[in-house]
Amino acid sequence: MHPWIADRTASFDSSGIRRVFDLAAKLKDPINLSIGQPDFDVPDEIKEATIEAIRSGKNAYSPTQGIAPLRQAILDEVQEKYPGQDRDVFISSGTSGGLVLAMLSLVNPGDEVIFLDPYFVMYPALVRLCGGVPVMIDSYPDFRLDPDKIEAAITPKTKMIIVNSPGNPTGVVASKSDQQAVAEIAAKHNIALISDEIYSRFFYDGEFYSPATDNPDTIVIDGFSKSHAMTGWRVGYVHGPPEVIATMLKIQQYSFVCSPQPAQWGALRAMEVSLQANVDDYRRKRDFLVQELSPNYELTSPGGAFYLFPKAPGQQGGEAFVERAIEHGLLIIPGKIFSKHDSHFRISFAASDETLQRGTELLIQLAKSS
Template sequence: MSGSRRDGFALSDRVTSVAPSGIRRLFQLGKSMDDPIDLSMGQPDFDPPEDVRRAAVDAIESGRNRYTVTQGIEPLREALRERYAHRCTGLATGEEDVMVTSGASGAIVIAYLALLDPGDEVLIPDPYFVVYRNVASLVGATPVMYDTYPDFRIDPDKVRAGITDRTRAIVVNSPTNPTGHALDEREARELAAIADETQIPLISDEIYEDFVYEGRHVSPREYTHNCLVIAGASKSLGMPGLRVGWMIGPTRFVERCHAVQQYTFVCAPAPGQWAALAGSRVDPGPYRAAYTKKRDLIVNGLDESYRVVKPRGAFFAFPQIPQGIEPQRFLDACIEQQLLIVPGSAFSTRATHFRLSFAAADAKLLQAVEVLNSIAADQVRDPRSG
C-alpha cells in the first residue's frame, strides 16, 4: 500500500457481482405513491385462510416461537410426504426426504451451496427468476442461459447446447416467473431424459404448482429421480412474509443440506411452519379459479396492443413492448401514470418485454389495461418513440 488507508468496509467481489433487485426498487417506489396501480410484486393479493392465520397466532400465543429442529417440525414434514408421495415415490421408501426451508428462495440458496463450487456452471432459463442468476454469482458459480423465447417453451436442443464439462445443475421453473409458462408432459419428459443421460441434476422450482389454469401441474420429477423439487407455502396460502418453503430430494443429499441450513437460516420461522401445516388441508381451487379470470382479463384486454403469450400458470404475464417503443421510455410512461410494472431486463438478457402480476384487485387490473393501451397508442403516434 502507498500510504493510503484501505477501506475496512470494501465490498467483496461476490457482492459487487450482483445488482440490487429492480423488483424491490419498484416496491419501494410504490410505497411513495398515493394510489399506485402496483403490478410489480410477485405475491398473492389474498390473505391466508382463517385456519392458517389462526394456527400462526396460536403458535405465537402458546410459546412456539423458539427454534425448531433444522429440518422442520415433523408434523409438517409428514404432511408434505403425504402430499408429494405420488410424485416423489422415494418418500415412501426412505430414498427421498423433505426439508422445510426459509421460503423457496431459501431452498434455492441451500441447493446452490450444496451443489455448486466456484467455477461450476448452472444452466438457467432465459427469462428467469432473478434469484437463480444472482445467487449463482454469490456462490462463485457461473450462470449460463438457455433461451426460451419467443413462446417460453423449453427446447431440449438449446438445453443440451448449453451443457459443458463444468455444468453441475439445470434449473427448471414451472409454472414460470416471469412468463407464466407451465411445462407439458413432453417438455418434462425431455428434461428428465437430459438429466438421466448426463447425470446432471434438475433443480425444479415449483412454487406456483397450485396455479395451473389448463390441464394439470407436470413435474420433471415424475419422469426422473435425478431431480430436486423446490416449493413452498408463500403463493398457495397467501403467506410470503412467513417464509416457509421446502425441498424434496435424495435423502443423502437432503440430510447434508441440513448442515447448510444450520449455518445459514438455522430453521424456517416456527409460527410459519405451524401455519403451513394448517394450510396443508386448504383447497387452492377457489384461488385458482379467481386467478384464471384475472389472467383472462389481462390477456384479452391487451390483445390488440401487445403480443402476449397466454400464461398457463403462476400469476404473471410477460407482454412484448410494442415494436418501435424504446424500453426506458415505455417504463417512464408507465411510472408517470402511477403504473408499476417490471422491465423485462430484470429477468432476461433482453429488454424487449415487461412483467406484470395479475395478483391484484380487478379494478386495478382494468386500470392497468386502460393505461397500457393508452401508452401503446400514444407512444406509437409520438415520433420521438423511435
C-alpha cells in the same frame, strides 16, 4: 467499493424490482401491477393455528429439518406423488432459502448452471455468489423450454439445470414432453436438476407435471408463500435424494437454523385448506388480461403463476416503456430485470378487478400512442 466488502458481492447488482417499489412509495394512488404476491389474505384458519402455536409456547427453534408433523405430512404427499422413489424432505426458510441451500450444497467455483432467459431474478445472483457461471438459454419469443437448446449448452463444467414451471416472469408452463426430455437429459449427463415449483398451485390449463416424475434425482423446491399468501412467513420445503437433502440441512444448521416455528404450525394447517376458488379467480383475471391486451400487445398467454410478460409496443425498449407507464401512475416491471433483453415488461394480475381494469385501460392507451 469499501475495502472491507467481499469481492463476490460485486458479481451481481441489487434487484431492480426494488427501484420500482421505491417509485411506488412516491406516487399517490398508483395502479400497482408490479407486486409478485397474491392479493388475497392468509385464510383465517391458518392464522388461528399460528396464533394457537404462539400461545401454547411453540416459539423456540424447531428442529433444523422442521417440525415433525409438517415434515411428515409433506413426506406423505411426496411419497403418494412419487411412489417407489427414495426422497427425503425438510422445511426451508422460504423457497428462496431452499434455492440458497441448493446452490451452496451443489455448485463449486467454475461450475456452470443452465436456466432459461427470462429467469427468476435470484438465479444468476445465487449462482455467482457461489462462484458458479450462469448459462442462460434464450427462450424468446414464446418462452418455451427447448430440450435441444438445453442439451446443446451442456459442457464438461455443467453442474446443474434449473427448471421453473410455471415460470416467473412469464407465467409460461413448460410442456410435459419438454420437461420429460430435460429430465432424461439431466439423468443421462449426471447433472443436478432443480425444479422450482413455487407456482405449482397456480396452474390453469391441464394438469401439473413435475420432472421428478421421470428423474428421481430431481431436487424439488416448493412452499406456502404464493399458494396461501404466506410470503412473509418464510415456510418452504425441499425434497430430493437423501444425501443431497442431508447436505442442505447441514448448511441450514449454520445459516437459517430453521424456518420460524409458529409459521410452520400455520403451514401444517394450510395443507388442509383448499384455495381452489382463488386459483379459479386468477384464471378469470388471466383470461381478462389476455383478451383485452392481445389486440395491442405481442404476448404469450400464461398457463400458470400470475404474471403476463408482453412485448413493449412500437420501437421503444421495455425499460423506456415502463418509465412512460410510471409517469402515468402505472407500476409494472421492466423485463430487463429478468433477462438479457430489454424488450418486454412484467404485469402481475394478483390485483383487484378494479386495479386490473384501470391498468388495462391505461396500457391500451399507451400502446395506441406508441
